[in-house]
Amino acid sequence: MNLTWPIRFTTFLLVIGLMAGTLAVSADEQSAVTVANADSVGPRTLEPQTRTAVVRDYLAAWQSLNRASDENNAALLDADFTGIAKEKLSDTIDHQQKLGVRTRYQDGKHNIKLVFYSPEGLSIELLDMAEYDVQILDHDKPLATQHIRAQYLAVLTPTEVRWKVRILQSTPQ
Amino acid sequence: MRISLRFATLWGLAAMATCAIAQTMPLDLPKSIEAGSAVSVATSGNGKAVLYIVGIGQVLRHDVQLGEKAALAPGELHNAGHYGAFLVGPSSTQTAEFDVTAQQPSSLSFLAKPSRLPVDLHEGISGVVYVFDAFRNLVLSPTQVSFELSEIGGATQTRVVTTQNGVAWLRLDSAPKAGAAQFLARVGAVTEKRIVQQVSGEPCNLRMSARRSGTRVEVETEPLRDCKGNAVPDGTIVTFIERNNGSESTVDVPLKRGVARTDLPANDGATISVATGVVMGNEIRWRQ
Numbered sequence: 001m002n003l004t005w006p007i008r009f010t011t012f013l014l015v016i017g018l019m020a021g022t023l024a025v026s027a028d029e030q031s032a033v034t035v036a037n038a039d040s041v042g043p044r045t046l047e048p049q050t051r052t053a054v055v056r057d058y059l060a061a062w063q064s065l066n067r068a069s070d071e072n073n074a075a076l077l078d079a080d081f082t083g084i085a086k087e088k089l090s091d092t093i094d095h096q097q098k099l100g101v102r103t104r105y106q107d108g109k110h111n112i113k114l115v116f117y118s119p120e121g122l123s124i125e126l127l128d129m130a131e132y133d134v135q136i137l138d139h140d141k142p143l144a145t146q147h148i149r150a151q152y153l154a155v156l157t158p159t160e161v162r163w164k165v166r167i168l169q170s171t172p173q
Numbered sequence: 174m175r176i177s178l179r180f181a182t183l184w185g186l187a188a189m190a191t192c193a194i195a196q197t198m199p200l201d202l203p204k205s206i207e208a209g210s211a212v213s214v215a216t217s218g219n220g221k222a223v224l225y226i227v228g229i230g231q232v233l234r235h236d237v238q239l240g241e242k243a244a245l246a247p248g249e250l251h252n253a254g255h256y257g258a259f260l261v262g263p264s265s266t267q268t269a270e271f272d273v274t275a276q277q278p279s280s281l282s283f284l285a286k287p288s289r290l291p292v293d294l295h296e297g298i299s300g301v302v303y304v305f306d307a308f309r310n311l312v313l314s315p316t317q318v319s320f321e322l323s324e325i326g327g328a329t330q331t332r333v334v335t336t337q338n339g340v341a342w343l344r345l346d347s348a349p350k351a352g353a354a355q356f357l358a359r360v361g362a363v364t365e366k367r368i369v370q371q372v373s374g375e376p377c378n379l380r381m382s383a384r385r386s387g388t389r390v391e392v393e394t395e396p397l398r399d400c401k402g403n404a405v406p407d408g409t410i411v412t413f414i415e416r417n418n419g420s421e422s423t424v425d426v427p428l429k430r431g432v433a434r435t436d437l438p439a440n441d442g443a444t445i446s447v448a449t450g451v452v453m454g455n456e457i458r459w460r461q
Contacts, residue, residue, distance in 0.1 A: 043299070043342060065229065084309050088252055092231055099234045103227055116340055119299035120286040125338055136225050136259060138234070143225070143259060144266050150255040153311065153338055155303070167303075168229065169311050170255035171338075172205060172272040 033059060036113040043119040054124055054156055055112055057163040061154075062130075065089065065168075066105040072097040082157065083166040102140070106133040124163070127171070128152045200260050200269035208253050208273050208308050212245040214260070222262035228273070230254040253310035275310035281318075283358045283365035291374040292351050293401055296344035298322065298369055302358045303340050311339040321357040322369070324348045347371045351403040373403035379454030381413075381447045386436055390459055392445060393434035404431050409449060417443035 035055055038046060061080035068076035074090040081089060096102060108131040116125035130152050135145040155167035201215050214224060218239040226233040226245070230252030237243040239262055250256075253275045260267040282303040290297050300320050304312040318341040323329035327350060334341040348354060348371055356367045377400040383392045392413055397405035411433035413424045417440040426433040437445060441461040447454035 043344065069229075088230055088309075092229065092252075096232050099232065101225070101232055101234055103232060105229075115338055116342075118284070118301045118340075119342060119344060120284070120301070122284060122286075123301065123303075125340060127338070134227060134257060136227055136257075138223070138225075138261075143261050144268065146227075146257040146259070146268060146270070148255065148257065148270070153313065155311075155340075167311055167339075169253050169313075170228075170272070171313055172274050173255070 032107075032109045034109075034111050036111075038114045041114050041117045041124075044117040044121060046114060046117050046124075050117075050124075051114060054114065054126070054163050058112070058126065058128070058154055058156060058165065059110065061165045061168075062105075062107055062110070066107055068093055069096070069103045069105060072102055080162075080164055081166075081168075082159065082164040085154075085165045085168045089168070100139045102137045104135040104137065106135070108132045121158070123155055123157050123166070125153065125155050128154065200258050200267035202258055202269040202271050205272050205274055206250065208276050208306060208310055209248045209251045211247045212250060214243040214245075214258070216240060216243060216260060216267075218262060218264075220263045222260050225259040225261065226250060226256055227259065228252070228254045228256035230273075231256075251308040251310075253306075253308070253313075275312045275314075276306035276308065278304045278312050278316055278360045278363055279307040280305045280309075281358055281360060281363055281365045283367060285356045285367035285369060288368070289370040289372060290347050292347055292371045292399065292403055293349045293374065294347045297347045298345045298356065299342065300345070300356060300358060301340065301342045302336075302360075302365075304336055304360055312336070313339050316341075316360055319357075319359040320345070321359070322348075322354055323357070324350060324354050324371075325352060327352075349401045351399075373399040373405050374401070375399060376405045376409075376449055376452050379411075379447060379449060379452050381445075381454055381457070383445060383457050383459065385439060388439055389436040390439040390445070391434065391436045392447070392457075394428075394432050394447060394454070396431035397428060397433075397449070398431075405449075407431070411447060411449045413437065414446050414448070415440070415443050416446075 064076050064080040072093055074093040077086055077089055111129040114126045131149045133145050133147050136143050150170045152170045154165050156163040157166045216239045220239050222237045222239050224235040224237045224243045253273050255272055258269040284301045286299050302318050304316050306312055316336045317333055319333050320343055321331050322345050330345055332343055334343050351371055351373045354369045356369050358365045376397045381392050381394045383390050407428050409428045410425050415422045415437045424435045426435050443459045446456045
């Protein structure tokens, strides 16, 4: 088959696009979450059930944050955030709404390490090397997307039925 | 084949257009900015643009005249964290990433547990401090926290702990002497105070005496003290039990002014015993 170079180039792009799509699907299918072993996290022993619950609730909090930021609906934070984190994130979303801006976080990878479990069991701290894409939309018009790799520090506290994120702050790189 | 090639051509053009849109240039911004600082962003070119500062802690939007400096006022960008900056102009988008770091410590979140505990308990008291700045950002740089546990009119235990990831903690022994203790956490001029009540432990040497009082026998404990000599608090229940020919009568008495007293039927040959909590006292066999 004798193809001219523009056709060859577009075919090349198509193949690359298909390969990228395949890789993306593969990445979605794989677990993008790793949790470092941490039996000793300071003053209190961390039971496996607690570790599982904390990681589960922390990841759920990211999902809530993604939806709340995309829909500009701070109420979506209620189930997973409390205290300072909830107040600050709610303020961000209220401000986004006033500006007509939305942010869409495409959650990527989380590399989690639990680092502190307080002696009385009332707070647990973790570090998360997170990777995600953030897209900014102004009045629903997509403007730009940025790939972010940043380490987050989260403090979670227990409530009646789950752990809630009380502090969520990235650490300087 | 022709359709698929046409599709491929269209996809290719779309992909190239996306590449063109996505083509970005770096934006000149410092890598690290202290929370609440004024920020000035140099821009170049002509026309109008919009500067977006995007992080999970804050989102800002500023209209910008290209060629002039875009300014963020002091206090405007105050939440610590990682941010993306996008300067969206008519023909290109400039981007940057930077961190906003916490200011100096301004407040402490101090959790002291428990608020009430027995005296002389090894590592019985725990203190946990999270250090925040004026904007309620967690201060992540290592910070020295001084903990002081002082008995009122007594000794003081002092320990200095450096924060790791914004938190400092320690465990301390409770004092041998009962009473209120002041538990203080201090970072520079910032202090937080809690009161910890140290109460006497279980009584030591529970002893009672008995004497006739008409047709009854009056029983009374000696003043109750724990093993460190602290008076057991009034209200502590003391139980007197009288056993006689297979029958048993029990009287629960709260401690008043350090002692418990009651009267029981004066049955000849009865056995009277006393207990409080898990502590057993002496036993008396009553003879007429």
